[in-house]
Amino acid sequence: MVSVKPVIDVAISGWGSYIPMYRIAVEEIARVWGKSPKHFREELLIDEKAVAGIDEDVATISVEASKNALGRAGLSPKELGAVFVGSESKPYAVKPTGTIVAEAIGATPRVLSADMEFACKAGTECLQCCIGLVGSGMINYGLAIGADTAQGAPADPLEYSAGCGGTALIVGRKDKEKEPVAILEGSVSYVTDTPDFWRRQKRDYPSHAEAFTGEPAYFTHTISATKLLLDELSLNPTDFKYAVFHQPNGKFPLRAAKILGFKKEQVEPGLLVPYIGNLYAGSSITGFSAILDVAMPGDRVLLVSFGSGAGSDAFSFVVQEGARTKRDMASKVMDYIKRKQNIDYAIYAKFRKKIVI
Amino acid sequence: MSVPRYWREIPERSRLEASKCATCGNVIYPNRARCAKCGSDSIEPYRLPERGKLLTFTVVRNPPRGFEKMAPFVLGIIELEDGSRLMTQITDVMPGEVTIGMPLEAVLRKVSEDGDSGIIEYAIKFRPTF
Numbered sequence: 001m002v003s004v005k006p007v008i009d010v011a012i013s014g015w016g017s018y019i020p021m022y023r024i025a026v027e028e029i030a031r032v033w034g035k036s037p038k039h040f041r042e043e044l045l046i047d048e049k050a051v052a053g054i055d056e057d058v059a060t061i062s063v064e065a066s067k068n069a070l071g072r073a074g075l076s077p078k079e080l081g082a083v084f085v086g087s088e089s090k091p092y093a094v095k096p097t098g099t100i101v102a103e104a105i106g107a108t109p110r111v112l113s114a115d116m117e118f119a120c121k122a123g124t125e126c127l128q129c130c131i132g133l134v135g136s137g138m139i140n141y142g143l144a145i146g147a148d149t150a151q152g153a154p155a156d157p158l159e160y161s162a163g164c165g166g167t168a169l170i171v172g173r174k175d176k177e178k179e180p181v182a183i184l185e186g187s188v189s190y191v192t193d194t195p196d197f198w199r200r201q202k203r204d205y206p207s208h209a210e211a212f213t214g215e216p217a218y219f220t221h222t223i224s225a226t227k228l229l230l231d232e233l234s235l236n237p238t239d240f241k242y243a244v245f246h247q248p249n250g251k252f253p254l255r256a257a258k259i260l261g262f263k264k265e266q267v268e269p270g271l272l273v274p275y276i277g278n279l280y281a282g283s284s285i286t287g288f289s290a291i292l293d294v295a296m297p298g299d300r301v302l303l304v305s306f307g308s309g310a311g312s313d314a315f316s317f318v319v320q321e322g323a324r325t326k327r328d329m330a331s332k333v334m335d336y337i338k339r340k341q342n343i344d345y346a347i348y349a350k351f352r353k354k355i356v357i
Numbered sequence: 358m359s360v361p362r363y364w365r366e367i368p369e370r371s372r373l374e375a376s377k378c379a380t381c382g383n384v385i386y387p388n389r390a391r392c393a394k395c396g397s398d399s400i401e402p403y404r405l406p407e408r409g410k411l412l413t414f415t416v417v418r419n420p421p422r423g424f425e426k427m428a429p430f431v432l433g434i435i436e437l438e439d440g441s442r443l444m445t446q447i448t449d450v451m452p453g454e455v456t457i458g459m460p461l462e463a464v465l466r467k468v469s470e471d472g473d474s475g476i477i478e479y480a481i482k483f484r485p486t487f
Contacts, residue, residue, distance in 0.1 A: 021449055054427055055448055055466040059479065063465045091477055100479065104371040104465050331487070339487050341451075350426070357425060 004128065004187040006135020011180035012317065013141060013172035014075065014326065016068020017289040018061050019165035019276055019336035022051040024348045026160050032345045033155045040160045045250025049163040049277025051343065052149045054351050058087045058166070059100040061147045061282075065168040066105050068330035069143065072181075073170045077107040080170075081139025084129055085115050086122025086281045087166075088199070088206075089149045101145065112139070119197060120246055121307020122146060122281040123167065128313055130171040131184060142171045148280035153205035154354060161249055163277025165336075167285040179322035181292060182301065184315065186233050190225040191311030198309070208308075214252070217310045222246065222256045225312035226304050233316055237261040240316075241299035244270035244287040246306035248278045262302075269294060275337050281307075290333040295319040358471075363478055370480035371465060375441075377403035384441040407463035408486065409437035416452040423469045431455050435483055449484035460486040 025048040030037040040046050052061070062085050070077060083102040090097050098113035112133070116125045123146015130142030147166025152158035174183055196217035199206040222245055230236065237243070243266045245253035250273050257267045270287035272279075279286050284305040291301050299319040306312045349355050368374040369387055376385045378392035379399040386405060391398050414433035417424075424430070431447040433455070447455060448466055461483040468480045 053449065053466075055446075055468070055482070057467060057477075059477075060465050060467065103367055104479065106372055335487070 009174035014073025018064035082142035084126035119307040124305035124313040166282035182317035194310035229314040247273040373405040
């Protein structure tokens with residue numbers, strides 16, 4: 001077990017998200033493949049998903065989310081000591097997305113940058129690394145990004161949920177932060193070799209082990225990581241105002257919450273999958289971003305990711321006054337969710353490069 | 358576009374880094390060694406504003422090679438908040454919804470890809486403010 005309570009206390013200094021404006025409804029995907037949308041809408045609680053435009057990818061999503069985070073943090077990009085991008089839909093197989101983002105926001109050249117990969121957990125991996133670097137005193141600020149333009153093969157059940165978007169979090173030292181957004185109480189990671197979902201080299205779309213993605217993968221890791229963290233910090237579900245779990249659909253996080261003893265009201269404010277689908281590496285941290293958009297000082301927030309392969313990172317934050325004072329300095333998650341244009345399957349196929357010219 | 362040229366132009370294409378003539382105040386974008394207005398070589402770095410309004414536009418339905426997948430797309434001339442003007446793509450809007458005078462803001466987007474194995478070129482485009 002990895003237990004993280006850094007030597008130097010760390011805080012979230014800024015946060016920002018970005019969600020593309022295009023949406024495709026589950027009915028439209030089901031229409032093309034002759035399926036009923038009922039299962040996706042009523043059981044998995046997905047109405048529609050966000051689709052990246054023809055000129056968008058993980059780099060462009062990350063840049064807008066990062067600019068929003070920097071604006072809220074009131075930081076010059078030159079103050080960033082690290083820029084990490086977590087994703088499973090990197091624009092290049094070999095060439096870091098992190099350098100594209102760092103250059104575009106003006107953080108280069110004196111900065112550590114890398115891409116992280118752990119399926120849907122890659123975003124919180126970046127967060128753990130930033131916590132480690134800031135918490136050890138090596139850097140003053142680190143930028144952790146989780147973003148994806150998730151792939152789902154045509155007609156595959158994943159096609160109904162694989163969405164696009166992401167979030168950037170700036171981690172800073174608590175003792176140097178004038179207006180912290182949220183203070184980290186602690187975090188843990190829990191990983192095993194569980195092959196529930198994968199994508200081999202040179203394959204466009206992932207494969208998955210159907211129902212195997214549930215019990216031994218999502219639920220085991222999410223629940224184990226959460227229990228470890230609660231034990232480590234001597235906390236109970238009732239101590240939290242909000243809880244955000246990874247959202248491959250709406251059913252899984254609500255079920256995990258119920259097993260752990262969290263109420264629906266603690267989970268629903270950060271449950272975004274009905275409106276934008278599963279953002280993969282951006283999923284849980286975008287839910288966390290939506291919570292920071294509305295939380296009040298003193299609120300305790302649980303953030304638990306899950307990445308296939310498999311593992312979970314769990315964090316406990318206590319929201320500070322900075323969340324309230326900084327939230328209007330950038331577009332909020334709900335602003336992006338409301339800014340939408342529905343498209344049909346033909347335009348979706350063009351945007352997602354399913355049409356080969 | 359060649360890789361070296363794309364690399365050289367990243368600051369102006371990705372961050373709107375322009376320059377300003379220290380002699381006459383003329384804003385220069387894309388960057389040049391001398392002021393096109395007064396000929397001075399006294400040039401200072403200058404960051405263009407990221408907001409402006411649309412002065413005029415056209416819809417490209419027969420794109421040049423390399424831009425086929427983007428079509429139809431909108432090319433516009435934008436007047437930025439400091440009065441300087443530039444031509445760029447307008448994104449996140451259907452061609453029929455574009456109006457002269459609409460407020461716009463800068464976003465980084467993909468401009469083109471050099472086939473399946475070449476580099477991906479990014480640059481600032483503008484989208485309707487929201």
